[in-house]
Amino acid sequence: MALALILTTISPAVGGVLVRGEKGTAKSTMVRALASVLPPIEVIAGDRFSTDPREVHPLSPDGPFATDVDVESRPVRLVELPVGATEDRVLGSLHLEKALSSGVAEYEPGLLARAHRGILYVDEVNLLHDHLVDLLLDAAAMGRSTVERDGVSVEHAARFVLVGTMNPEEGELRPQLLDRFGLTVEVAAPRDPSLRVEVVRRRIAFESDPVRFATSYAEDERALTDRILAAQKLVSQVLLGDAALLKIAEICAAFDVDGMRADIVCARAAVAHAAWHGRTSVLREDIRAAARLALPHRRRRNPFDAPGIDEDLLDELLGDDDLDPEPDPDPDGPHPDDSRPNEDPAEPSVVDQSHAESSVVDQSPAEPSVVDEQGAESSVPDTSTTDGSAEQASTSADSAGQASTSAGSTGEAVQAQQPYRPKLFTVAGTGAGESGRRSRAVTTSGRRVGATKASGQGGSIHLTETIRAAAPHQFGRGRTGGPMRLRSDDLRIATKEGHESNLILFCVDASGSMAARTRMEQVKTAILSLLLDAYQRRDKVGLITFRGSDADLALPPTNSVDIAAARLQELPAGGRTPLAEGLLRAAEVIRLEKIRDPRRRPLLVVVTDGRATYGPDAVARSRQAATHLAATGTSSLVIDCEVGRFRMGLAGALAAELHAEYVPVGEVSATALTGAVHGSLGRDGSRREEGAA
Known part of the structure; x- marks a missing residue:
């Protein structure tokens, strides 16, 4: 993380840094500390837009400027963009006080103007509202901000280093914004006890005497500032030879990244890495460091893919052939005594020197520590069957389901197929929740x-x-x-x-009647498709499964649909069907979420064949639970998983009790639904039965 932040400040054209990691890993602390070690910049005195005095055609509303302007030096700004900021605060708008008091239409700069030639930091960037994401995308692509609103027409430069931090458990980024980050890193708390002790020791020392603590590292910080300044001056002299460019292109093509931005970012990061180590030509180690930071997040094909890079393949692609020969280093260069280019002498102020290279500078951004932990937390419901007092007819139906080609009953989880584009399901009425892409509001x-x-x-x-x-x-x-x-x-x-955006709460039947491999595969594919749709529409999701004798909240409501997908893939099936317990658990989860977030409206998605086989009076209790849920006014959707020629129609009856929309599982797909409509308009006028999507 330290290396990625430094490279993007040496060469801002790299495109910023996205930091992904678990909570409590000092992501925000390190970003906020970055501004204090950066060299100061020169600006035109009195200009509100931080114009560079050496710029030939400055794009500043405070201009035009005279040829002999006064110049002042000031620290680099770290501007924080709150996730709840308004659009006019980001872009700037009419100066309301002057407009109301004097009738003067004057532009008041926003956060993008303040961040010009500095750092724009977004904590929890994955929670940023879509309309703010669009503003950032425009500014990052054009290097300027255009304001056309409230009678004001202004254009100003907005070139900044975009730094975002996020916890993947709270949801992923939109692909367009993800690609705008030049570099990405994965961070996790150290597992070495001695290093954890050092973290705690330093934290206690800081709280005891902040001034003394900061003073003890002042010399290290000055050395780091001097090295960054030397690298910023050297970066324009670094030679990127044809052999190095060809190697970068080969690596990007081999890893099958989209577009050409990966090649450009790798090239710029490799040049910055060479300058950071005091070299004037790009070597293999520079390309390797750049690829490890620039490629992992560009290899994702959908939000359920974990970011990462195969380092063995990377080393194989780099090979042993020499690149363009490096000229002899300048004896008067910034690091005449730097004989170990893979080590960063600035890092001992961050961690112990013995751990510096492994835990700060050369830690791979591809290490799937966060993803692994998410997987480790995934709960696998109990596969045992309980209670033999269910109705005889439903029991025989469950037994038939288990007797068919069943994987879940033996503990093996059936995997979903490739997700498809589902039909859009919305909450009725007009809400007032967070901006999203699902229901009217x-x-x-x-x-x-x-x-x-x-x-x-x-x-x-x-x-x-x-x-x-x-x-x-x-x-x-x-x-x-x-x-x-x-x-x-x-x-x-x-x-x-x-x-x-809404809360999409999945209530999934995982009983024996669902255990047939073909049926469970179809169900999981439908849910995975709906999860992907929820990701694209910025919804929160939750997952309840019911089987055996109880209902389990497999995933509390969260913005992270990839965790929901992981829990879904590991879901086995078997046992009786406690439908009433599943519905009552869903009602309780929805009640608690309304207390936590009263503006976010829920959509309950019940995935079942409608059978209820657990406990005495299972059918009657299921109807009572459905009536209770309907009385709360919760919008519901019942996806009927019953297939075959002879159907009992129990899911349809459940939908009627819930006052819910009813959809057969084969019609969840938008294309399957279209096919059903076309089929109903056939020559014989009869509706054709649609198969699985």
Whole structure:
């Protein structure tokens, strides 16, 4: 992580750093500490947009500037972008105070302007709202920000190092934003007890005397600053030969990355790595370091793929052939005594020297420590069967399901096939939840449909409605000319209608009647497809499974659909069907989530064939549980997994009790649904039965 941050500050064109890791690993601490060790920059005095005085055609609204401008030096800014920031705070907007008091339309810069030539840091970047992600994508692609709003038309430079930190357990990034990060690293807490002790010791020392603690590392920090400055000056002199370029292209092609951005980032990172070690030509070790940081996140084909890179294949591709020969180092260069290019003398201020190379500089970003832990936490429900007092008819149905080609009954989990594009399922009505892409809602982004009186909440000012509210009172307020006289109760906030994200709670039947390999494979593929759809629409997901005698909350509601996919793949099947227990557990989870997040509306997805076989009066209790759920007003969807020529239709009856939408599993796919419609319009006018998607 330290190396990735340094490389992107040596060469900002690398494109920033994404830091993925478990909670409590000092991700934010290290990023915030980065600004204090960076060399200061020169800016035009008085310019609000940090314009470089050496720039020939500066893109600053405060210009044009004279040829003999005053220059001042200031530290590099670390600008933090909160995940809940409003659009006008990020882009900038009309200076409201001057507009209301003096009638002057003046632009007030936002966070993107403040971050120019600095670091824009987004903690929990995976939770950033989609409309803010779009703004970052535009600024990162163009290197400038354009504001066209509230009667203001402004364009200014916005080139910054984008640094994001995230916990993968809370969800993944949109692919477009993920690709904009030049480098990515995986971090995890050290497992070495001595290193953990050192972390605790330093934390206690800092809390006891922060000033003394910082002073003890001041010399190391100055040395690190000097080395970064020397590398920044040297980077333009580093030679990237044709042999090195060809090797980078071979590696990117072999790892099957999308597009050409990986090649460009690898080249820039390799050059920065060479400059960091005081060299003027790119060597094999520079390319290796760059590939380990630039390629892992570009090899993902869907959100369920773990980022990573095969280092054995990387070493094989690098080979032993010499690249372009390196010229003799300059004896007056920045590191005349640096005889060990693979070691970073700056790192002892971070960790012990004995661990520096292994745990900071050369730690592979591809190590799947977080993914492994997620997998290790995956719970496998009990495969034992219980209770023999179910109704005889349903018991025989379950036995028939287990007698068919069953994998789950023996503890082997059936794997899902390639996911497909599912039909869109939404929550009825209009909500007011977080911005997303599923159900209709009043949100902070979208099309403007009206205005409401400001009541202290955030939002963009509806200028027209504000003026309209104030206009009838101008005579009474004594206005005889000049600007309008406005009061706080005149302010109106724009009401916007867009789409929200929802809680998608899966309640999955994993009993013996579902255990047939073909059926469970079909069910898992349908759920995996819906999970992928939930990821794309920024939903939270939860997973309840019921089998045997109880229902298990396999995954509490979370933004991380890849963990849900992992739990789903490991789900075996077998035992009786405690349908009532599953529905009641779903009702309890939904009740608790409404307390935690009352704005997020749930969509319950019950995946079952409708049989209820566990306990006395299993069918009656299931109906009571369904009636209870329906009374709460929860939007529900029943996916009927019953297949074959002779069907009992129990899932349809359950859907009626729940007041839920009913969909056969073969019609979850959007293409299968389209095929069913076309089939119903056939020459004989009869509906054709659709198979599995």
